[in-house]
Amino acid sequence: MNKVAVFRKEHFNAAHRLHNPSWTEEKNDAVFGLCNNPNYHGHNYELEVKVIGEPDAETGYVIDLKMLSDLIREEVLGRFDHKNLNLDTVEFAQVNPTAENIAIVIYNLLRPKLDTKLELKIRLYETERNFVEYPV
Numbered sequence: 001m002n003k004v005a006v007f008r009k010e011h012f013n014a015a016h017r018l019h020n021p022s023w024t025e026e027k028n029d030a031v032f033g034l035c036n037n038p039n040y041h042g043h044n045y046e047l048e049v050k051v052i053g054e055p056d057a058e059t060g061y062v063i064d065l066k067m068l069s070d071l072i073r074e075e076v077l078g079r080f081d082h083k084n085l086n087l088d089t090v091e092f093a094q095v096n097p098t099a100e101n102i103a104i105v106i107y108n109l110l111r112p113k114l115d116t117k118l119e120l121k122i123r124l125y126e127t128e129r130n131f132v133e134y135p136v
Contacts (some may be wrong), residue, residue, distance in 0.1 A: 006063060011045065011047065017040045017086050048123040056127070060108040076106050
C-alpha cells in the first residue's frame with residue numbers, strides 16, 4: 001500500500017456570532033466574550049482539505065486536484081465566502097458557527113462527493129494561531 005496525502009488550500013471570508021439562544025446574555029458574554037458581539041465579527045479563514053489514498057495506476061493521481069478545487073469552490077466557498085454564517089446560511093441556522101462546527105460542516109459537504117476509498121481531513125484556520133482539524 002502506497003498511500004499519499006494531497007492537499008488543497010483555499011481561503012474564504014465570513015462573519016459570525018457565537019451565541020447560544022437558550023442561554024442568558026450574561027452567560028453568552030461570559031462564555032463567548034467578544035465573539036458574542038450582537039453585530040457579528042469576521043475572519044479570514046484558511047482551509048486545508050487533505051485527501052489520502054493510493055495513486056491511480058493509470059493517472060498517478062490520488063485525486064485530480066482541479067476536480068477537488070472545483071468541488072471546494074462549489075460546496076464550500078460558494079456557500080460561505082463573504083457571508084454572515086448565522087444569517088445567510090442554512091447550515092448554521094441552528095448550529096453555533098464555531099471553528100469546530102464549521103470544519104464538521106465542511107467535511108459533511110465534501111465527504112459524499114468523494115470516492116469512499118479516499119480518506120478526508122479538514123483543517124480550518126480561524127486565525128493564524130487558532131485552528132481545528134476534523135476528523136481526528
